[in-house]
Amino acid sequence: MADTARDPPPEHTDFHELEDGEEDLFPEPTATEEESQPASLPAEDISTNSNGPKQDSLFDDDPEDLFAEATEEVSLDSPERDVLLSDGPSPAITPITPPTSVITPRIGHAHDDMFTRSSFDEIEEEEGGDSFDIHISVSDPEKVGDGMNAYMAYKVTTKTSMSLFKCSDFSVKRRFSDFLGLHSKLASKYLHIGYIVPPAPEKSIVGMTKVKVGKEDQSSNEFVEKRRSALERYLMRTVKHPILLKDPDVLQFLESSELPRAVSTQALSSAGLLRMVNKAADAVNKMTIKMNESDAWFEEKQQHFENLDVQLRKLHTSVESLVCHRKELSVNTAQFAKSAAMLGNSEDHTALSRALSQLAEVEEKIDQLHQDQANADFYLFSELLGDYVRLITAVKGVFDHRMKTWQKWQDSQMLLQKKREAEAKLQFTNKPDKLQQAKDEIKELEGKVQQGERDFEQISKIIRKEVSRFEKERVKDFKSIIIKYLESLVQTQQQLIKYWEAFLPEAKAIS
């Protein structure tokens, strides 16, 4: 059920093309050498080659050079490009531009020691400076325009004390496709190197059509509220990720008053259709990759996520049924309240009549409690579980990318082997040109094999870190939601106590 935009499926052949491009994009390896940054951090002082951190200079000085090349390199038919498309100046058209971290392994294994997990944490702390203090709210949904071209604009307010931002309290107006565009860019940049990019809320053609058509009823109001809440959670999850928070696209999304429209996120665009085709192709590919897992950690984690996926889906269904019953109870209670009121009106006995009318009022209030509780059930639990089901899909996606990275490495190795064999045969023939060509090819392939291995190690390391972060966040997330939910439960009971205590004397006073 994952949105196609979240799953950029690079095929092998295309990846090779991209790799070529990638190499050209970093014409100054020496600069990165000096950095010696460990893997995951596109930190502030990385060279201008990376599109990681927010640096105005990056956009102003280099974009043309950098991305002109990129556009040439990447074929327009590349599935990765299509998935990731967003118009506009942002460096998102860089599926081929992973953060410098992936590049640094090229300088050799001398810096292996930097890739251990502990040093990641250390460096992050050094880097951060700011402790995590940011709160984003999405509010004030406003219909803009008329008819089928109408859309909802949401106000995105950021309150923060972090130095990463220009101000401490600011807002912008965004529409749903902007959010999808942001996710699309982040997915293109980070998913294939192992970062778990939080998925964007799902599209809903039915829901939006109702809103466009101008139906101002409860179900369309509920839809808008559900979406508003989902967008808020999406942004908070995104900025909680230390890497994503610093991404220029994220910062631009939060801060800049004008954002170019992301059109390729439309469901029925040609890009959308291509996405669907590629997703199918991707599924086929997945089935044919048989990886020799040498790392038990990955095997175990993959199993764990499979299990988690299944259980969470079950729980989600369970909660949805609970929400349904709760709403039903609210309806039943309202109907009973009406019938009790009628009974009270028909009753001759004064005190009994009054008591019955009071009963009707109490039941009406209880109905409201049921509605509030149903909302809590939904917005707290149902949405939490839904979010995690979608998040797990993203997690499974990065595991798949790792497999693909492995496959690519293996393919390079096999090709190298073949070339070597061919070269050996050529030794006995008198074709010096062909021999030289073979030697050149072998040299190139050796580089590719090394790169492939480094990429694989890199993605493996990043995934380990990401999974650890995911597991920590998960505990925090669940706990905070559960506490909110329990507070709502306590609140409901306390209200009930008030109502019953008020009703008791009325009942006793009947005779």
Add this chain to the structure above:
Amino acid sequence: MMEEAKDEASVLSVHGDDIKVTEVLKDGDTLTFLIISKKDRHKPVVSPVFQLSGTGEYHVDRTYDDFEWLQQHLFAQEDVPGIQGVIFPPLPAKPQVNASAKTMKQLGILGLGEWQPYCKAMETFLRQVAAHSVLCRNKAVEVFLTSSAPPGRQKIRKNIFNRLSQAVEEMRKEGHKDVDEFFQTERDRNLVLTSCTKTAAEKFLDMVLTEQKIAVACGHFSAALHLLVEPGEDADKQAFSRVCVKLSEVFESMKKNMTSVAENNMSTLGLGLDLESRHQEAEKEMLFRRTCKLVELESTKRNAEKAKPVKKLAMEEVKKAAETEFEHICRVAKQEITRFEKVRVEMLQQALVQWCEKQLLTAKESADQFNKHLQVFGGMA
């Protein structure tokens, strides 16, 4: 008044207000109820055939059919003047294993399969019969409550009280204008109240059913959470497992809360509304019988007037008999209506007070429980 009451109450050898239906045993389609009544030591033993345990109590078991036997005997007392003016205590419908939709609707809250409310309803029936000044005199009541042998199973001949015998044509008599304002008012009021009460009882039942569904859903969720628990020494994994286990306990508490709420509803107000509804129906039937008698009376009057001299005397006799009977019925009916009014208000009040007290208690317990959970989560590292 007091003496009258003493006289009337002296017929039964047991305390009418202390009859208990303590248990019900199910054997296929047969239900057997255990009935305990306390001997009134001031009364002589009426029937030599009795079952008396050492505690001064009568323990008898009766099937649903035995209850019907009793009811039929009460209906069949045609020699008692004005018997048709009595509002007969209603017997709950017979619960069946695979009940039809119609039966389920008839049973209402008593059809939920919970035996406690059903026993209470049967108990109320017996208490009302025993407390009724006219009905308790019927020997069948004494036999039913005290005889060790099950009462006879012979079918009583059909009587006019059998609702099913009311022909469709007779239904139009229901709207027949009354000669007495008191009764016309009562008929009008009863008509409205009967339908309002029935609706209220039905809506209440819907609520209870949904509450039960929620309880079940919470139970499922609680069980499913255990599937998220994974073994392992990883600190984060363990933390998450702990969260899942504790959350499971929260949902278990929610299930208990909803179950209690539903039970409270059933055993107090649910039962009360059901009883009130059946009572209103019983009054309706009595009023209808009286109306039918009124129609009959008016017809005899007309016949007497129109009769030729030859038949006139005979017609006058018939008219006189009808008048007398009608007077008896009206007298009894008036008493019954007054008594009924008092009893039903008391009963409803009791139901409402008990209901409120039980729900208040449940809410307090649940608030406590949820607070405890909240503290556990707050304290979790």
